[in-house]
Amino acid sequence: MKRDKKITQLAKKLVEFSKDESGAVSEAKVGEVLAGLKQVELRNPLATLKAYLSYIRREIALQTAVVSTPAGLSEESLKAIETKYSAVYGRPISAVTREDASLIAGVRVRVGDDVYDASVAGRLQRLAENVH
16 A cells, blocks of 8 residues: 555654654654644544554664574673664664574674674575575
8 A cells, every 4th residue: 555645754754753862763752743643633643653653663673783692692792782883874773682592603683674694594504505
């Protein structure tokens, strides 16, 4: 289903209003945006909220490094990852961990659609692809 261009523009503008001074989506700012939306009469409120949710999810994915490891990481390691990827992307990046035993060893980091794979499972898969 194609979104109305005005709804898309409004949703993107609302996402910008949902960011704090550092450029990161903030729960408090999202609350303010939603409270403001309650005060106005929208032409198509459901479509507007769905578009806003979609763009907010995308923005949060762009500011989050999902770090998959077979075991947990120390706070120091997570901070180092946040610092590195914040520098790479030029915006604040927060790191969250996910345990994934299938990686065998190493780490896989996803920021938005970008994946950085330094895991044993990833290396084995790349080796297998190069053999065939």
